[in-house]
Amino acid sequence: MNYDELNLDHFMEGLAKRNPGETEFHQAVHEVAASVIPYVRDHERYRKSRILERMTEPDRTVIFRVVWEDDEGNVRINRGYRVQFNNAIGPYKGGLRFHPSVNLSILKFLGFEQTFKNSLTTLPIGSGKGGADFNPKGKSDAEVMRFCQSYMTELWHHIGANVDIPAGDIGVGAREISYMFGQYKRLAKEFTGVLTGKALEFGGSLIRTEATGYGNAFFMQEMLAHRGDGIEGKTCVVSGSGNVAIFCAEKLIQLGGKVVTLSDSSGYIHDPDGLDMEKLAWMKDLKLVRRGRIAEYAEHFGCSFHEGRPWAVPCDLAFPCATQNELEEGDARTLVSNGCLAVSEGANMPTTIPAVDVLHQAKILYGPGKAANAGGVAVSGLEMSQNSQRLAWSAVDLEGRLQQIITDIHRQCVQHGQEGDHVNYVTGANVAGFIKVADAMVAYGVI
Numbered sequence: 383m384n385y386d387e388l389n390l391d392h393f394m395e396g397l398a399k400r401n402p403g404e405t406e407f408h409q410a411v412h413e414v415a416a417s418v419i420p421y422v423r424d425h426e427r428y429r430k431s432r433i434l435e436r437m438t439e440p441d442r443t444v445i446f447r448v449v450w451e452d453d454e455g456n457v458r459i460n461r462g463y464r465v466q467f468n469n470a471i472g473p474y475k476g477g478l479r480f481h482p483s484v485n486l487s488i489l490k491f492l493g494f495e496q497t498f499k500n501s502l503t504t505l506p507i508g509s510g511k512g513g514a515d516f517n518p519k520g521k522s523d524a525e526v527m528r529f530c531q532s533y534m535t536e537l538w539h540h541i542g543a544n545v546d547i548p549a550g551d552i553g554v555g556a557r558e559i560s561y562m563f564g565q566y567k568r569l570a571k572e573f574t575g576v577l578t579g580k581a582l583e584f585g586g587s588l589i590r591t592e593a594t595g596y597g598n599a600f601f602m603q604e605m606l607a608h609r610g611d612g613i614e615g616k617t618c619v620v621s622g623s624g625n626v627a628i629f630c631a632e633k634l635i636q637l638g639g640k641v642v643t644l645s646d647s648s649g650y651i652h653d654p655d656g657l658d659m660e661k662l663a664w665m666k667d668l669k670l671v672r673r674g675r676i677a678e679y680a681e682h683f684g685c686s687f688h689e690g691r692p693w694a695v696p697c698d699l700a701f702p703c704a705t706q707n708e709l710e711e712g713d714a715r716t717l718v719s720n721g722c723l724a725v726s727e728g729a730n731m732p733t734t735i736p737a738v739d740v741l742h743q744a745k746i747l748y749g750p751g752k753a754a755n756a757g758g759v760a761v762s763g764l765e766m767s768q769n770s771q772r773l774a775w776s777a778v779d780l781e782g783r784l785q786q787i788i789t790d791i792h793r794q795c796v797q798h799g800q801e802g803d804h805v806n807y808v809t810g811a812n813v814a815g816f817i818k819v820a821d822a823m824v825a826y827g828v829i
């Protein structure tokens with residue numbers, strides 16, 4: 383290939399050939415390459431050293447067998463992964479996902495996105511992602527514990543406080559992190575900040591649980607403020623009812639928004655009066671403690687439950703906070719025709735490429751996940767700093783730092799994404815995230 387003729391079609395053809403069938407990974411790379419290639423073409427040092435090609439190849443991928451015993455004594459087998467994507471600007475950092483849909487394509491898309499997200503946080507953290515095709519739903523605590531211990535029995539060889547620091551993602555919350563941290567500590571015979579999202583009793587950080595959702599609400603606030611608007615009085619549609627969705631809803635309510643939906647994989651509740659803190663506390667108990675189904679909220683509070691996704695509910699602001707590709711082209715058209723002003727992604731890649739095109743054409747504010755949900759990993763970075771210092775910072779201090787980081791991310795997006803009177807946050811986030819990692823890779827030479 384002639385490096386001077388780098389173009390999107392050739393680039394994607396090569397990527398698809400090297401990574402056959404990895405559709406989610408192709409999608410994530412396509413979105414980045416479309417906005418970064420024009421920038422790379424203008425900068426010979428990136429073009430000549432083939433930085434974008436190097437960035438789309440993980441440093442390494444570990445795939446392993448995870449064997450455990452269920453409560454009936456049956457031997458169960460799952461597949462575990464860790465994709466160490468890029469450590470140019472810091473140790474590998476990114477969550478673990480336990481979900482039956484987990485495969486290499488999904489983890490590579492997530493690890494790749496993490497490269498740009500972690501760079502945007504302004505903190506020294508590289509990128510990784512991992513997990514397993516294990517389904518925690520319906521499993522007893524003892525089964526989850528045995529699975530986590532078995533998973534960590536292999537993973538611990540590959541991670542370390544200065545090497546690779548995993549955290550939570552779908553299906554991995556405080557319970558799973560605790561089981562994994564306990565097993566790491568036992569195997570490594572050391573107490574270090576090797577995971578983030580830990581409980582406060584053993585090195586966790588205040589605000590980490592809330593950080594992704596709060597950060598997403600703050601990012602929406604930044605986008606609206608840039609247009610002289612705010613969240614107060616706006617009707618908000620939120621999907622998901624896990625860690626990200628619940629704390630996004632909490633911050634939206636605190637900022638004066640009216641949150642009328644939440645969802646899970648069975649459907650969504652529509653509460654036209656809006657959730658208040660009391661209803662949200664009930665929802666937290668249902669979804670995060672009792673691990674129940676969301677329809678129970680509708681029964682309890684006398685509102686409606688519907689199968690499917692919530693995007694047809696009229697709203698001013700939309701927050702996809704469940705999973706990838708949950709907002710498709712038709713949904714985007716519905717949001718536009720209902721007068722939606724802005725979309726801010728708590729989930730990773732929840733909006734398909736055709737849906738993003740619809741939002742851009744309508745000039746709706748659109749905050750991509752790698753910018754809008756970076757608050758979670760940012761506070762994970764702050765958890766690492768506290769662990770290194772052997773100190774614990776206050777909630778007020780941490781929330782202030784989180785807000786400042788989100789403001790900085792928004793500023794970087796505007797700096798690189800301004801197009802006439804509109805900010806293209808996709809271009810802004812991709813180019814700004816790319817530059818820092820690319821400069822580090824160029825500085826290291828050909829490695």
Ligand SMILES: NC(=O)C1=CN([C@@H]2O[C@H](COP(=O)(O)OP(=O)(O)OC[C@H]3O[C@@H](n4cnc5c(N)ncnc54)[C@H](OP(=O)(O)O)[C@@H]3O)[C@@H](O)[C@H]2O)C=CC1
Pocket residue numbers: 477550551552553554555594622623624625626627645646647648703704705706728729730755756758759
């Ligand atoms: N946790 C974090 O700090 C961060 C998370 N993210 C991203 O945010 C998103 C949500 O993560 P998180 O809240 O932590 O995960 P949780 O496991 O806490 O919650 C996931 C939520 O999404 C729903 N969901 C999962 N898969 C599907 C599906 N295929 N279709 C419909 N609904 C689904 C779940 O429903 P059900 O209960 O029925 O399974 C649940 O309500 C993910 O995209 C994750 O990558 C991004 C940055 C950081």
Ligand SMILES: O=C(O)CCC(=O)C(=O)O
Pocket residue numbers: 475476477478496499547548549550551578730755756758759760762
């Ligand atoms: O906190 C972390 O390290 C990871 C968060 C994460 O997985 C993500 O940003 O998608």
